[in-house]
Amino acid sequence: MSDLQLLTGGEAVAHAMRQVDPDVVPVYPITPQTPIIQTFAKFVADGKARTEIVNVESEHSAMSAAIGAALAGARTMTATSSQGLALMAEVVYIAASMRAPIVMALGNRALSGPINIHCDHSDSMLIRDSGVVQLFAENAQEAYDLTLIAPRLAEHPDVLLPVLVCQDGFTITHSAEPVALLPDEAVPRFVGDYCIPHPVLDVARPTTQGPFAMPDYYFEFRRQQAAAIEAALPAFEEVAAEFALVAGRRYGVVEEYRLDGASTAIVALGSSAGTVKDVVDELRDAGEAVGLLKIVSFRPFPAAAVAHALANVETVTVLDRADSPGGAPPLRAEVAAALYGSGCELRGSVYGLGGRDLHPTDIRAVYAGGNVSHIGLRGASCHA
């Protein structure tokens, strides 16, 4: 049965990596990801995982080495945050294009500048359109579970793409909570052997990978990538159903929380969903018809599931922990597209940039009908 331990999100993910025992982990340290690789490196040093850790000189090199390893035929994982992901970004696009099933733990952290080490989702949103799968955890348990689901999803024959497991920096990476770990022997059984169609080191079937594509083929390759990430939605459900049989915890691409009969709903990503749930419970106890839709898979975005879950809700407020200066914040833009024509009133608030706290009182104000463009911002004003 499950073994309950007091672990931070970072430690929990390091345990997941130890249990998956990937062949190669090229990685460069950065706050708030560092506890993940620090804990994992100790497991390797203690002989608890057989992984080859490659201490590269930058995140650009980390992802480059990860592509080489993953395509050579080695199960490959890495981890980063913020500026590390920004430096890696060029190569993240290439990893997706080369269909390298790399699993990456992301400790979400604000992008500079000003330089800041605390949580927001601007790093994730920077690579929104790179073609990699992005799953968001609400807490340490989910970060652990999604890290076990991720290799299966990345290596799914219909997908074959990098998968990022995103956990809020500090709020999850550095906060200790009880986490139920699977027995060590259950994890290799669940993740299985690494298998990709054309490992570069298969000398019996030599291949060239990552070729140049001119105007006559580039468009077709991009469409192929789009189809692969679309396939990650049904593949997630398939893998999550199997995971539920092993772990007893069932994940979906979205989580509907007390949306039955709700007239007002919040849509959120990551750890804030936990805070919103507490407020929803409190308000439901007081008889108010409120609920939460948590997005687990931000990429691919489960538009149909979102539209279905919010079909009968009158007012939807989308909480974005990243802004898009001069445009609609990313999560709000997705939800707006998913709900287009539904007739519900759509609102949105940017919150929590650079690690600013989101308080239950802020959420109560949203449910009470407050319509604030920037929650917690000094000088914030209501929408006209």
Added chain:
Amino acid sequence: MAELSSWNELPLGGTVGPADSPRPLTGGWRTGEVPAADVSRCVNCLLCWIYCPDSAIVLEGETFTGFDLDYCKGCGICAEVCPADAIAMVAE
């Protein structure tokens, strides 16, 4: 040129196998000089084989026997690295 493939017919991620691309004979790119070997001087160190950027050094087993002029572009690196002066560039 064969008809262009649709997006859903392309190999995964653009993986190219040996039979998937034409094999033009690039030796035609030479511009007047071609390597010539005096096999009697060759010490079979295989430096030419290591350095040749076009895999145009021909071996029999592990023994140097000559050049594959279908692919040799006449760059002269083999003549330059040969420690036994067994390779010279000559007019073609």
